[in-house]
Amino acid sequence: MGRTAFCVPLAILFLASVIPSKAQSDAPAPVTAPAPAAAPASASAPSExxxxxxxxxxxxxxxxxxxxxxxxxxxxxxxxxxxxxxxxxxxxxxxxxxxxxxxxxxxxxxxxxxxxxxxxxxxxxxxxxxxxxRPHLKLPANTNVVEGQKLKLVCKVVGKPYSRVTWGYTNSSEPDANYTDATEVLGSRASLADSEQGVPNGVLLLEEAQRSDAGRYRCGAAGALAPAVTTLRVKDMYAALWPFLGICAEVFVLCAIILVYEKRRTKPELDDSDTDNHDQKKS
Missing domain, CATH: 2.60.40.10 (Immunoglobulins)
Known part of the structure; x- marks a missing residue:
């Protein structure tokens, strides 16, 4: 009886140690992704x-x-x-x-x-x-903007696939003048964007144009026969006011001349009418 009581706990302990290990060995092994096959030597070399x-x-x-x-x-x-x-x-x-x-x-x-x-x-x-x-680039010959307003230059390109556009600036009127990167000259006020046509960097945007921004701008692209150039003129913000003030001054002067003329013309008539009335009373 004592031996039986001693053996039962040993049997339970043995089963407890065997069953989990057996269950773990019978469980399916985790699926691992196969290692990628080594690429052939020709695939790693840059294609011509x-x-x-x-x-x-x-x-x-x-x-x-x-x-x-x-x-x-x-x-x-x-x-x-x-x-x-x-x-x-x-x-x-x-x-x-x-x-x-x-x-x-x-x-x-x-x-x-x-x-x-x-x-x-x-x-x-x-x-x-x-x-x-072959890219053919187009810009308007002349561009005008009022000081303080936004400027948007769009470089149109004919020829696909569209090449990335670069923008240059110069304040010289010489045909062979050197151009500087427009974004560097204009600083943080300038930015580039893709055009609606889909040309990379086809749009030059400028916040609050200044008088010093006037000059010539060009857009270029790799493979193009020639860049496109536009001349930018920045007008004074009061430019539209001066003609209005000039017209007002002209109207004022014209009215003053008319008033003076009418005043001088009516005075002799009044003098003649007074003389006629005096002669009538004497008679």
Whole structure:
């Protein structure tokens, strides 16, 4: 009996130690994300930049495929990985010449920009180009603002994809004058923003224009043939008041002249009427 009483607690202690360990071993192991596979050596190397071709909007551009074609295979042209025949905006506007080796577009649109490629049917090798519209920049020739008011200059760009615009300033009238970064000259009163057209930094904003802000401003972009320039004139805040005061002075002087003239004209008439009355009384 004593041995039995002694063995029961030992059995309970043994079961208590075995059951949790067994439950822990039977539980499913936690799911861990597999380690990412090592990237191939070629993927880590920087990809080669595509040769860039700039075209003028409403102008022509052409691409010449220089892949060797000894077997007279058909040329396959693509734009942004889409067969050129399926690009609807190019429909009826492109031609394939020299047996398909030359791709020509007449009167190019802004949306004709993209990555073009040519290959031979059944061959993996291809030739690629990055076709971009040359930026043409526009600003009004002259800009006027009243002192103390806000100024907003918008640089319009023709040619996609839109390049980031830079702004320069000079107070010189010389055509070859050096321009300084406009935001540095204007300080914290100036800021840049994207235009509604979507041109990065296409808008120059100026808080409370000052007389010293007058000068020439230009916007430029990479690849543009020439920057666009506008001449800013800052008018005195009382500029509109001076013409009004001048008109008031002219009216005042004119009224004074009329009053003096009328006074001098009526005096002789009164003198004549007094003389006539005196003669009538004598008779």
């Amino acid at each position: 930049d595509l040769p860039e071709l700039l075209y003028d909007v409403r102008g022509n551009f052409s691409l010449h495929c220089q892949l060797p074609n000894d077997n007279s295979l058909a040329y396959v042209w693509k734009k942004n990985e889409t067969d050129i025949e399926q690009v609807w905006e190019l429909k009826d506007r492109y031609q394939l010449e020299r047996g398909g080796a030359e791709f020509r577009v007449a009167r190019a649109y802004e949306d004709d920009f993209g990555n073009y490629s040519c290959a031979l049917a059944g061959a993996a090798r291809e030739q690629r180009w990055a076709v971009r519209g």
